[in-house]
Amino acid sequence: MSAVCSFDELDDGTARQVDVDGVAVAVVRIGDEVFAIEDTCSHASVSLSEGEVWCDEYELECPKHGSAFSLRTGEPSTLPATQPVDVFDASVIDGQVVVTAKTVDADREGASS
Numbered sequence: 050m051s052a053v054c055s056f057d058e059l060d061d062g063t064a065r066q067v068d069v070d071g072v073a074v075a076v077v078r079i080g081d082e083v084f085a086i087e088d089t090c091s092h093a094s095v096s097l098s099e100g101e102v103w104c105d106e107y108e109l110e111c112p113k114h115g116s117a118f119s120l121r122t123g124e125p126s127t128l129p130a131t132q133p134v135d136v137f138d139a140s141v142i143d144g145q146v147v148v149t150a151k152t153v154d155a156d157r158e159g160a161s162s
């Protein structure tokens with residue numbers, strides 16, 4: 050677990066890149082909630098935290114080609130990306146955003162197994 054920033058430093062509806070144990074993570078605030086997903090797009094080596102947050106959809110859009118990744122599952126909802134990014138556990142503790150480097154075993158929507 051790592052405290053990555055103060056919750057008040059995050060503007061609502063924005064993403065920020067943070068480092069969690071050497072992993073680039075995009076932390077996103079929507080209202081009173083925080084989310085953390087892998088910051089590197091699964092399509093190419095682009096920082097997702099520089100993209101636009103889609104608050105109503107709980108997605109983060111890649112700034113390069115526009116794939117939108119679920120903040121809850123990491124799955125892309127639009128092409129060209131087809132592979133998910135990792136999702137991390139994020140919470141607010143004593144006003145600090147805390148991210149756990151271990152990935153969340155999310156129920157990936159539409160995943161086949």
Ligand code: FES
Nearest residue numbers: 090092093111114
């Ligand atoms: S680099 Fe992200 S969709 Fe292409």
